Amino acid sequence: MAPTNDGSAKKVMNKGAWTEEEDKKLSQYIEIHGAKRWTAVAVKAGLNRCGKSCRLRWLNYLRPDIKRGNISDAEEDLILRLHKLLGNRWSLIAGRLPGRTDNEIKNYWNSHLSKKINHKEKALEVTTSKETMPEKLLDIVQGDIEDVKEIGNSKANFDAN
DNA sequence: AAATATTACAACCGCTACTAT
DNA sequence: CATAGTAGCGGTTGTAATATT
Numbered sequence: 036m037a038p039t040n041d042g043s044a045k046k047v048m049n050k051g052a053w054t055e056e057e058d059k060k061l062s063q064y065i066e067i068h069g070a071k072r073w074t075a076v077a078v079k080a081g082l083n084r085c086g087k088s089c090r091l092r093w094l095n096y097l098r099p100d101i102k103r104g105n106i107s108d109a110e111e112d113l114i115l116r117l118h119k120l121l122g123n124r125w126s127l128i129a130g131r132l133p134g135r136t137d138n139e140i141k142n143y144w145n146s147h148l149s150k151k152i153n154h155k156e157k158a159l160e161v162t163t164s165k166e167t168m169p170e171k172l173l174d175i176v177q178g179d180i181e182d183v184k185e186i187g188n189s190k191a192n193f194d195a196n
Numbered sequence: 197a198a199a200t201a202t203t204a205c206a207a208c209c210g211c212t213a214c215t216a217t
Numbered sequence: 218c219a220t221a222g223t224a225g226c227g228g229t230t231g232t233a234a235t236a237t238t
Contacts, residue, residue: 051231052206073224090224091207126226138206141227146204 049083053092057082061089062097070098095136102134106143114140115148 049057064080070093073086082089095101106114110132117128125137125144132140 050208052233074222086223087209087225088207094225095206123227137226142205145228 048085048088050088053096057084058092058097061092065093065097091138095138100134101136106135106147110135111143111148114144118144118148 060080060082064076073090077084077086077089117131121127125141129135129137129140
């Protein structure tokens with residue numbers, strides 16, 4: 036811990052897996068002061084971590100509204116559909132799956148779904164059949180697809196510009 | 197039962213976008 | 218308007234857990 040350093044600029048930060056104690060410090064600090072100003076959070080929470088690391092930990096793990104546990108069939112189906120529509124825009128996809136994070140979905144895609152990519156056509160055909168999708172979810176997807184297309188398009192336009 | 201391979205996931209890194217000065 | 222600092226994104230990696238031989 037401790038200041039450790041001589042005058043020269045860089046502190047050596049912790050890296051790698053978070054300990055329970057670090058988690059606790061981080062959540063406690065954030066509950067009081069909010070999830071903003073990550074560099075300050077890192078320092079003031081007494082964590083020898085960079086802000087970026089704290090942010091990631093909070094967003095992907097500690098944040099209270101995170102849904103844990105396995106991706107349901109319905110969620111998987113939604114991921115497949117959205118990915119077909121959006122490509123690797125994980126954050127956008129995650130936005131349509133309450134409680135799931137971009138990182139989690141990206142991971143899920145890379146490990147579970149990329150092997151299904153071998154039977155890609157089959158998988159996508161299945162997901163386009165409405166019967167396999169619960170009504171509620173279907174509404175969500177269809178409602179959002181317009182939004183999402185717009186976002187996609189405007190980005191494309193911007194890029195092309 | 198041990199050794200080795202595979203899988204799954206948390207966390208990192210570099211880059212870009214956004215915001216404020 | 219330019220520039221600096223911060224937040225966010227997505228690719229990639231390290232490794233712990235699990236499966237296979």
